[in-house]
Every structure is written in structure tokens, then in C-alpha cells.
Amino acid sequence: MTLEEINKRINKDITKMDLPQSIRAIIVYLKMYHPNEIEENLYKKIIFKSNHSLSFPKSEVNYVNFIDLQNGVEVEVTLNFLSIFGSSSPLPTHYSEMVLSSFDSDKILYDFLNLFNHHLQKFIYPIWEKHRYYVQYKQDLSDRFSKYILSFLGLYTNTENSLLNFSKLIPFLGILMMKNKSSSTLETILKHYLNHENIEIIQCIKEKYIIPSFQNSLLGFNNSSLGQDFLIGEYVISRNNKFRIVLKDVDYEDLLKYSILGEKSKELDELIFFCIRDLFSYELVLNIKKENKKKFILSNNNNYLGINLWLGNSSVDEDILVIKKEKYEN
Secondary structure (H helix, E strand, O other), X not given: OOHHHHHHHHHHOHHHOOHHHXXXXXXXXXXXXXXXXXXXXXXXXXXXXXXXXXXXXXXXXXXXXXXXXXXXXXXXXXXXXXXXXXXXXXXXXXXHHHHHHHHOOOOHHHHHHHHHHHXXXXXXXXXXXXXXXXXXXXXXXXXXXXHHHHHHOOOOOOOOOOOOOHHHOHHHHHHHOOOOOOHXXXXXXXXXXXXXXXXXXXOXXXXXXXXXXXXXXXXXXXXXXXXXXXXXXXXEEEOOOEEEEEEOOOOHHHHHHOOOOOHHHHHHHHHHHHHOOOOOEEEEEEEEOHHHOOOOOXXXXXXXXXXXXXXXXXXXXXXXXXXXXXXXXX
16 A cells, blocks of 8 residues: 555545544554554654644644655644644734744744644653553553553563463453452353353362371370360361362363363463462363264374263263362462
8 A cells, every 4th residue: 555545545534533543543554664663663753743724623633644754654643733833822823823924935934833843742642542551452461551450460570481361361350359259250250261151160069188197086195075176087078178160061172171181271270279369179070062072083193081082872961070189289
């Protein structure tokens, strides 16, 4: 696309756009000619000028002109507001009339005053952008505001070594900062992070806990009270510290991803620990519909017995239990 085509295309609808919208569109076009430059450097290639006319302005931006200079393509943006001459000038009309005369002759005064207009109008877009996170946001969370948000979670410098995609967790910043979280809260976070809507969390799952030797009842050595601290046996059954995550209607490929051989298993462990700091155990159940199953092919290297393989004719829905034997660690 040539510069003439760009100028014609952007000026066709320039009166319908405000200044921030115009700047965003200009940066997109500048990216075509400076593909290796970041947005901050592209913004420096914009030259602001003011409209010399004394007529009532129809829009914030009067005209946009892409020009080819020695340093590459730059853009002249003529504005209708916040200038020291023109219809929005705070100075007496006499000064604006002097600029009108200069514009029709040598343009010396017009260009000189535009130096001040440029440095004044250059602040408008950064000020507008400062309080709009959706404009600053970068996918790798390298923007300034994302770093501030991650700092609230203590993750300003700990994101590179993590398996988590923190861009998916930013919408839940307020919830993640809370000490106690309900099962419905965790369920909502998992649905968003895993892109899986059909998730259920079952609480109070039965689990066996081995009694440490130093807590055993020793008759004749330690005093024990029946009903308080006297235990018979080597283990106890409790429902206080374990829950179950059920992923319903998963795809066949998910069986391997969430197994001990897949990359999603460790990522899910880290996600659960990040959301719930208390020492809870959990187990994962993958529910697959019979129509999503695939037949076993002997030459297929991606089939693993006990994970995604069934011998014989399997015509029913299956629940695959992935047991987490140990509590997850940071």
C-alpha cells in the first residue's frame, strides 16, 4: 500500500475518530514501514501540528499526512484543539490572524509556533493511555501496568520459571489475593484457565492418613485420654483435607495431557497450589464420552494402558482417575 493510498484511506473517516483512535490507526500503518520498531518508537515518528483556520472545528483531528523523509516514513497530524493559534487558541485573535498571513506566504511563523504545539500536544496520548489497561496490555505481560498487578501477587520476578499462563489469571487478581476461597471460586478459575466449561469440584473426599510413630499411643509410657488423643491402629480416615476435580466430557487427547506423562499435569498442580495456599490434597477425574474414544491401534505410539487405551469393545462412558499421592509443592 502506497503512502497516497494510506492518506486517502485514513482521511476519509478522520472526522469520525477522536485523537486516540487516530493514533492507534496511524501506529498500525507505521508498523508496515517500520516492522522492527516498538510502539513507543513509532509514536515518536508522529509530528503534531495545529490547524490555522479560525472556523468552528468539526472533529479533534483535521488531517493526517504520511510523508517519506530521509529517516523513513513519518506522519504529520493536524489537530483542531489545544494549540496556541487557531480557533481553540487562548490568545487574542490578532495572533491567529498573524499565523494566517504567515501560512499564506512563507509559513515561518506558522512552523515556528508549531514547534511549541508539537511538544504540548505530544503529551495528550500518553496521558490518555496511562489509565487504560486494555491499550497498554501486552500478551507477554511486559507492560508496566501488568508488572504492577503481578507485584500484588508477589510475582514481579517469578513468572519466567513458572509453567502458568499468568495472562489468564490477571482477571482474577482480586480473588487470588483473598486468603480463603470457596470451591465455586476455584471452579470458576479452572474453567477460565483450562478453557473447559464442564468442571465440577467435589469436596470432603475420604483419604487414609498414616499416623506418625511419635503420635502413636504407647501404653505405660505416655498418658492418653480416650476420645481425645487415644488412637487405635496405624492410620485414620479423614474427609478434611482432600477434594476432587472432575473434568467432564474431555477429548481423547486430554487423557494423555492430564496424565503423569503429559505437560498439563504439572501445570495443573502449580495452578492449584497458586490458588490455594493451604495444604490440601486433590485428585483429578477425567470423564470421557464413549463417542470420543478411539480404537486401539498396535502401531500407535501414543497409546498407554491405564491412560488412554481400552482392550476389547468399550461402549460406555469412562472415568479416568489421576491420583495425586503427595501434596503439591511449590
